[in-house]
Amino acid sequence: xxxxxxxxxxxxxxxxxxxxxxxxxxxxxxxxxxxxxxxxxxxxxxxxxxxxxxxxxxxxxxxxxxxxxxxxxxxxxxxxxxxxxxxxxxxxxxxxxxxxxxxxxxxxxxxxxxxxxxxxxxxxxxxxxxxxxxxxxxxxxxxxxxxxxxxxxxxxxxxxxxxxxxxxxxxxxxxxxxxxxxxxxxxxxxxxxxxxxxxxxxxxxxxxxxxxxxxxxxxxxxxxxxxxxxxxxxxxxxxxxxxxxxxxxxxxxxxxxxxxxxxxxxxxxxxxxxxxxxxxxxxxxxxxxxxxxxxxxxxxxxxxxxxxxxxxxxxxxxxxxxxxxxxxxxxxxxxxxxxxxxxxxxxxxxxxxxxxxxxxxxxxxxxxxxxxxxxxxxxxxxxxxxxxxxxxxxxxxxxxxxxxxxxxxxxxxxxxxxxxxxxxxxxxxxxxxxxxxxxxxxxxxxxxxxxxxxxxxxxxxxxxxxxxxxxxxxxxxxxxxxxxxxxxxxxxxxxxxxxxxxxxxxxxxxxxxxxxxxxxxxxxxxxxxxxxxxxxxxxxxxxxxxxxxxxxxxxxxxxxxxxxxxxxxxxxxxxxxxxxxxxxxxxxxxxxxxxxxxxxxxxxxxxxxxxxxxxxxxxxxxxxxxxxxxxxxxxxxxxxxxxxxxxxxxxxxxxxxxxxxxxxxxxxxxxxxxxxxxxxxxxxxxxxxxxxxxxxxxxxxxxxxxxxxxxxxxxxxxxxxxx
Numbered sequence: 001x002x003x004x005x006x007x008x009x010x011x012x013x014x015x016x017x018x019x020x021x022x023x024x025x026x027x028x029x030x031x032x033x034x035x036x037x038x039x040x041x042x043x044x045x046x047x048x049x050x051x052x053x054x055x056x057x058x059x060x061x062x063x064x065x066x067x068x069x070x071x072x073x074x075x076x077x078x079x080x081x082x083x084x085x086x087x088x089x090x091x092x093x094x095x096x097x098x099x100x101x102x103x104x105x106x107x108x109x110x111x112x113x114x115x116x117x118x119x120x121x122x123x124x125x126x127x128x129x130x131x132x133x134x135x136x137x138x139x140x141x142x143x144x145x146x147x148x149x150x151x152x153x154x155x156x157x158x159x160x161x162x163x164x165x166x167x168x169x170x171x172x173x174x175x176x177x178x179x180x181x182x183x184x185x186x187x188x189x190x191x192x193x194x195x196x197x198x199x200x201x202x203x204x205x206x207x208x209x210x211x212x213x214x215x216x217x218x219x220x221x222x223x224x225x226x227x228x229x230x231x232x233x234x235x236x237x238x239x240x241x242x243x244x245x246x247x248x249x250x251x252x253x254x255x256x257x258x259x260x261x262x263x264x265x266x267x268x269x270x271x272x273x274x275x276x277x278x279x280x281x282x283x284x285x286x287x288x289x290x291x292x293x294x295x296x297x298x299x300x301x302x303x304x305x306x307x308x309x310x311x312x313x314x315x316x317x318x319x320x321x322x323x324x325x326x327x328x329x330x331x332x333x334x335x336x337x338x339x340x341x342x343x344x345x346x347x348x349x350x351x352x353x354x355x356x357x358x359x360x361x362x363x364x365x366x367x368x369x370x371x372x373x374x375x376x377x378x379x380x381x382x383x384x385x386x387x388x389x390x391x392x393x394x395x396x397x398x399x400x401x402x403x404x405x406x407x408x409x410x411x412x413x414x415x416x417x418x419x420x421x422x423x424x425x426x427x428x429x430x431x432x433x434x435x436x437x438x439x440x441x442x443x444x445x446x447x448x449x450x451x452x453x454x455x456x457x458x459x460x461x462x463x464x465x466x467x468x469x470x471x472x473x474x475x476x477x478x479x480x481x482x483x484x485x486x487x488x489x490x491x492x493x494x495x496x497x498x499x500x501x502x503x504x505x506x507x508x509x510x511x512x513x514x515x516x517x518x519x520x521x522x523x524x525x526x527x528x529x530x531x532x533x534x535x536x537x538x539x540x541x542x543x544x545x546x547x548x549x550x551x552x553x554x555x556x557x558x559x560x561x562x563x564x565x566x567x568x569x570x571x572x573x574x575x576x577x578x579x580x581x582x583x584x585x586x587x588x589x590x591x592x593x594x595x596x597x598x599x600x601x602x603x604x605x606x607x608x609x610x611x612x613x614x615x616x617x618x619x620x621x622x623x624x625x626x627x628x629x630x631x632x633x634x635x636x637x638x639x640x641x642x643x644x645x646x647x648x649x650x651x652x653x654x655x656x657x658x659x660x661x662x663x664x665x666x667x668x669x670x671x672x673x674x675x676x677x678x679x680x681x682x683x684x685x686x687x688x689x690x691x692x693x694x695x696x697x698x699x700x701x702x703x704x705x706x707x708x709x710x711x712x713x714x715x716x717x718x719x720x721x722x723x
Contacts, residue, residue: 053078053121055090066092074099078121082106085117095122103128109137110157112147125150132169133159135183138215139166140703142175157183164192166703167669174199174670174701188214212704219243222251223705229694231326233258237265247271260327261288277301277313284327294319294327311345321364337365352381371399371407371494390416395515399494407492408439411515425461432456432509434518438491448490452518454483456509469536475529481509485520485556492516498562501591501600503527503573506549512559522553543577569595583610598623612636627651640667644675655680656691662711671700673711 058072070076071087076097086101097119099105105112107124111134119126127148134141144162158180165175178195190212197205211220222239229235237255244250253265263284270277282296299315316339318324324336339362347354359373375398382391392414399407417430437449460477496514499505507527511519527547531540548570555565572592579585590602605618615633620626631647644662649655662675678691698708 053090068092080107080124081119081121083117083119094120096120107149109135110149111136114147135214138703140164141166141169142181144181156186159183164190165669166701171667171669173667174704176704183214185214188216188218190214217241217243217249223707225708227329227694227696227708230692232260235329257284257327259288260284261286263327274304275302282327290320292319294323296323296327308349309345309347311343313343315341317341317362318364324364337367338363351383352379354379369401371401374398374400388416388418390414397494404441406441407494409494409515410437411435413515423462425459427457427459429457430455430509434515436491436515436518440492450486450488450491450518452484452486454481454509454518454521456481458507470532470534470541472532473530477507477527477529479507479525481521481523481525483510483518483521486518488517488557493559496559498559501563501593502589503545503547503575503591506547506571506573517557517559519557520553520555523549523551525549537579539579540577541579543575545575547573563593563595563600566595569593571595584608608633628657641665659691664711669702671698671702673698673700673708675711 054077055070056073056075057070059070061069063069068090069087070090074083074085074088076083076088076090082104083097083099083106084102084104085099088097088099090097097117099117099119101115103112103114103117105114105117105119105128112128112131113133114128114131116129117126118128127146129146131144131147132141133144133147142159142163142165144159146160147162148158148160150156150158159178159182160180162181163175163177164181165172167173167175175198176192176195177198178192180193181195182191182193183189184191192210192212193208195207195210196203212218213220219242220240222241225237225239227235235255235257237253239251239253242250242252248270249268251265251267253267255263255265257263261284263282265280265282267278267280277300278298280296280298284294286292287294296318297316299313301313302310303312304310318339328336340359341361342357342359344358345356355378357373357376357378359376361369361372363369377396379394380392382389384390393411394413395409395411397407397409397411399409412435413432415430415432417428420427432454433451434453435449435451438447440446440448456479458477458479460475463474465472465474493516494514496512496516499508499511499513505511506525509521511521525547526549527545529543529545531543533540551565551567551569551571554567558564571594574588574590576588577585578587584607586604586606588602588604591600592598593600599621600623602621603618605616608615613634613636615635616630618630618632620628620630628648628650630649631645633646634642634644636642642664644660644664646658646660648657648659650657656678658677658679660675660677660679662673664673665671673696675696677694677696679694680691696708696711698706698711700706
């Protein structure tokens with residue numbers, strides 16, 4: 001710093017550059033001056049009650065060695081504080097500091113800019129006038145006529161005639177203006193008295209008292225969630241949150257539905273070191289339209305008993321099948337076809353896993369209920385024996401459909417393979433056995449079963465060509481699969497279905513999922529895969545896989561929804577992916593069955609993805625089932641504006657299945673989201689072309705509350721879900 005003037009006071013100059021702690025009583029005796037002024041720059045270390053104080057200023061005046069007047073670019077630092085001011089007075093015995101002019105005070109996460117400051121450097125108690133403050137950890141700020149901060153034990157901050165916001169001062173969209181605001185970090189509370197909420201400087205809400213969380217969670221009312229839909233009318237929910245403990249909480253949500261009545265929902269959540277879960281209950285007494293009491297119960301519990309053992313419990317029940325279509329609030333609940341109730345436990349060793357499962361369902365559509373598993377035991381193990389690899393799946397299941405209809409099923413399925421892998425290729429022959437034993441109750445108690453085997457060998461070669469800036473791979477593969485025919489039509493179908501017809505199925509040995517059928521097979525499959533990758537990129541610019549399979553014998557085993565395969569039938573499948581640029585990619589996948597001389601299924605898509613933006617145009621076709629086109633996207637119009645859309649159109653029924661359009665404005669301190677949706681319900685008549693309509697609005701004041709429907713998910717993952 002630059003000195004303003006210099007006077008020839010050698011003794012005073014000497015005193016000024018000594019630690020102020022050296023100004024002890026013997027230095028203030030009659031032999032020393034009682035008043036000393038230095039004109040040089042001051043850089044002193046002051047030790048008051050063993051707490052280091054680092055001082056820098058243009059001028060220092062000491063009086064009786066206890067009071068120091070400091071001026072000119074004053075800078076004071078302790079292990080707790082950093083203070084800058086035009087001038088200040090420090091009392092060494094009382095450990096107090098009085099500062100004036102262009103004050104900047106920092107204590108932990110509290111930053112104050114003020115004209116006048118008084119603070120005790122030991123207790124941290126003090127006050128400031130005509131201030132601007134910042135709570136750096138919480139990202140909040142405001143102004144106050146006066147700020148009073150108490151000692152470190154209570155850590156309370158009181159702001160008189162103040163404002164509170166998370167917006168920057170130059171762009172303050174919202175703020176709380178109050179006669180008094182109290183910040184209680186130890187209780188995670190902000191208390192405002194005689195407050196009003198201002199949005200764009202317009203008062204919108206007045207409350208004599210409000211308590212908010214400083215950060216994280218705190219008991220109290222959450223923002224209401226208003227909504228509207230064509231079937232429910234006005235729909236308003238007002239949640240109340242109870243923060244019981246750091247690892248327990250409860251939410252009570254009264255809800256009013258114009259066309260249905262009043263509903264109460266509760267959710268209790270818990271989280272411990274090895275246990276977590278939630279319990280939820282919703283009740284709507286005397287539905288205005290049905291006259292019945294409607295309810296929904298859900299329970300989820302998970303427990304990690306030991307490092308190797310865990311279990312999970314899930315239960316859900318509604319009073320009627322149309323509960324979610326009438327009262328649900330999210331698309332994934334509106335389209336539920338069943339509710340799952342299950343218990344599972346797992347114990348895992350180094351090379352084995354034992355699982356217990358109990359499972360039941362409540363059907364919400366018109367399909368028959370599947371078998372209940374009461375219970376099912378699975379033991380899976382694997383290992384090596386020299387050049388051989390082995391694995392074994394053993395399962396026992398007890399299935400019930402009613403008190404009179406049951407099935408016992410025991411499965412043993414060992415497998416052994418001898419993989420031979422080299423840098424240039426591989427050869428993997430595999431043999432599986434399948435032993436199945438059933439006891440069936442209907443039409444009479446009978447014992448059935450079968451013993452069969454399957455053989456599969458797959459081989460492939462690796463070719464690679466390196467260029468100057470890229471490399472290309474080529475992988476031809478050949479597979480032969482054989483399963484002899486064994487009669488199985490006397491066995492029930494419990495958990496078995498035909499696998500989806502796609503490229504992977506051409507190389508799957510058994511064409512059925514589950515254990516109730518082992519399909520006869522005599523098939524030769526081959527494929528050719530290539531990709532082209534630039535050295536500077538991780539994703540291939542081009543990837544293609546073309547495969548064919550020829551059947552060497554008729555299929556004698558066939559399920560009701562399965563295609564008839566005959567000898568010499570040929571099936572082709574292809575998958576082509578291309579990365580046109582860093583942001584644009586495309587994919588085509590098709591499965592063609594020459595036996596019927598028609599396309600079985602196909603998917604085509606064009607995808608643009610950059611950061612959080614994504615747009616996808618797609619076409620989906622499944623023979624005699626689905627043919628639809630979709631346009632889905634989330635696009636940033638600007639740095640703050642974003643638009644989301646989703647349109648699914650069924651070419652089979654020539655109708656829109658779902659249309660969604662959303663708009664979001666998101667800044668550093670607030671956001672607004674508006675979304676409209678039209679959708680078909682799973683219970684709609686095929687000839688009923690009317691779509692349900694819903695509208696949602698959400699205003700988020702960051703650091704304060706969210707008002708309206710919860711639309712955050714719809715602007716992210718949900719937009720691309722449920723396809």
